[in-house]
Amino acid sequence: MKKTLIIIVAILLISNLPIFNFFVQENYQYQNFDSSFTxxxxxxxxxxxxxxxxxxGHFLCEHPEKDKGDNWLYRTFAIKPWRFWEWSQMLFSERYRLPYKEKTNK
Known part of the structure; x- marks a missing residue:
């Protein structure tokens, strides 16, 4: 039992290393409130x-009218907690702190 627990912890630690994440990381999409920026x-x-x-930031500088009101950047990807190799990113990366918005096509 102890050996199995050590193996599971080792797999979790190794799978959260940056070199491993490089190969299995998915592509993430972002949008603003009206989908004019993707x-x-x-x-x-x-x-x-x-x-x-x-x-x-460059987009907001070029479009000052978009910098008024809701100028948040939203993530359009759902958090998938079963992807245990991304747990370190889910806890510490800013991309997961962005508010969620359904992806809309313009």
Whole structure:
């Protein structure tokens, strides 16, 4: 029993290492309230969450009318707690702290 518990804990720890996440991380999508801004974070292709934040800031500068009222950035992906290899990101990454919004196509 003790050996099994150690194996399970080891699998959880190893699966949450950044090198493992690089290969199994899914692509994340983001939108603003009216879907005039969309961004798709693609793992392994250089499109990151930090790039999304920068791009959205640039979008707000170019469209000052969008910076009034609801200017939040929303995640359009659901949190999937059964993906145990993403638990460290779910706890510590800002992408999971964004409010959720159903994805709408414009």
């Amino acid at each position: 961004y798709s974070e693609e793992s392994g292709k250089g499109k990151s969450f930090i790039g999304c934040i920068r791009t959205y």
